[in-house]
Amino acid sequence: xxxxxxxxxxxxxxxxxxxxxxxxxxxxxxxxxxxxxxxxxxxxxxxxxxxxxxxxxxxxxxxxxxxxxxxxxxxxxxxxxxxxxxxxxxxxxxxxxxxxxxxxxxxxxxxxxxxxxxxxxxxxxxxxxxxxxxxxxxxxxxxxxxxxxxxxxxxxxxxxxxxxxxxxxxxxxxxxxxxxxxxxxxxxxxxxxxxxxxxxxxxxxxxxxxxxxxxxxxxxxxxxxxxxxxxxxxxxxxxxxxxxxxxxxxxxxxxxxxxxxxxxxxxxxxxxxxxxxxxxxxxxxxxxxxxxxxxxxxxxxxxxxxxxxxxxxxxxxxxxxxxxxxxx
Numbered sequence: 001x002x003x004x005x006x007x008x009x010x011x012x013x014x015x016x017x018x019x020x021x022x023x024x025x026x027x028x029x030x031x032x033x034x035x036x037x038x039x040x041x042x043x044x045x046x047x048x049x050x051x052x053x054x055x056x057x058x059x060x061x062x063x064x065x066x067x068x069x070x071x072x073x074x075x076x077x078x079x080x081x082x083x084x085x086x087x088x089x090x091x092x093x094x095x096x097x098x099x100x101x102x103x104x105x106x107x108x109x110x111x112x113x114x115x116x117x118x119x120x121x122x123x124x125x126x127x128x129x130x131x132x133x134x135x136x137x138x139x140x141x142x143x144x145x146x147x148x149x150x151x152x153x154x155x156x157x158x159x160x161x162x163x164x165x166x167x168x169x170x171x172x173x174x175x176x177x178x179x180x181x182x183x184x185x186x187x188x189x190x191x192x193x194x195x196x197x198x199x200x201x202x203x204x205x206x207x208x209x210x211x212x213x214x215x216x217x218x219x220x221x222x223x224x225x226x227x228x229x230x231x232x233x234x235x236x237x238x239x240x241x242x243x244x245x246x247x248x249x250x251x252x253x254x255x256x257x258x259x260x261x262x263x264x265x266x267x268x269x270x271x272x273x274x275x276x277x278x279x280x281x282x283x284x285x286x287x288x289x290x291x292x293x294x295x296x297x298x299x300x301x302x303x304x305x306x307x308x309x310x311x312x313x314x315x316x317x318x319x320x321x322x323x324x325x326x327x328x
Contacts, residue, residue, distance in 0.1 A: 046060060
């Protein structure tokens with residue numbers, strides 16, 4: 001009889017306890033009272049980090065110590081659900097192509113003209129495009145983010161919003177960024193405790209993700225050992241140009257948008273560009289343009305068409321003034 005009672009208890013309570021325990025594991029990083037070092041999925045991730053190449057440079061104990069300073073933060077998670085690019089084009093471009101934005105861009109260009117022109121000559125990317133990109137990302141370095149990077153990347157890696165269809169892919173993406181983050185911190189390129197960035201984990205004047213810093217971050221002469229895209233304008237500008245050239249396959253002297261006749265100029269010659277619905281397709285705000293290969297290059301930086309168009313239009317406003325003949 002005692003045996004039968006024991007079996008019944010197991011059948012009743014074991015499934016509940018098992019499911020409850022599993023739920024605790026899944027939700028551990030979402031419990032504000034806990035730090036990430038106590039969570040099984042984080043400990044498993046640490047074991048992965050210790051076996052990854054290139055090495056993060058930290059021991060298991062050190063990584064646990066760093067994760068002990070991480071806790072659940074819902075703010076960056078909620079901000080990932082809706083971005084500025086979701087605004088209608090008219091609202092979006094009015095903000096990013098304001099007279100002040102253009103004036104500030106020209107002032108930034110003139111202040112850093114020598115280094116910008118050297119970088120442009122080295123990488124074949126126009127200086128106005130570099131300046132415009134920095135303007136779009138951080139208002140020319142004025143604001144590069146308020147979120148502690150380790151905390152933000154950790155929350156995105158383990159708590160990415162489940163309402164987004166590809167959340168599993170995004171969690172894997174942010175785990176890769178965490179790997180790169182620890183490498184950068186160990187190399188003293190960023191500070192593991194104090195470095196701040198965007199709610200999406202981007203860093204510095206050009207808002208690079210940590211992995212992009214490892215792969216494309218350079219100083220103003222092309223070195224990678226002690227790149228500083230957080231404080232050094234030359235490093236930030238060179239890293240943007242290096243990214244466009246090597247990640248985006250930027251065409252030197254190529255075009256972003258086609259001429260009125262629909263022609264794109266490339267190093268191989270000219271060709272006709274297809275008309276594409278670039279902004280808000282299927283809505284009353286829909287706009288169509290003729291785009292060239294360098295438009296696709298900008299989209300490697302940010303895949304949103306509105307962003308790429310804004311970078312181009314802001315760069316054009318800066319270019320027009322920069323190339324204006326000096327008054328006699």
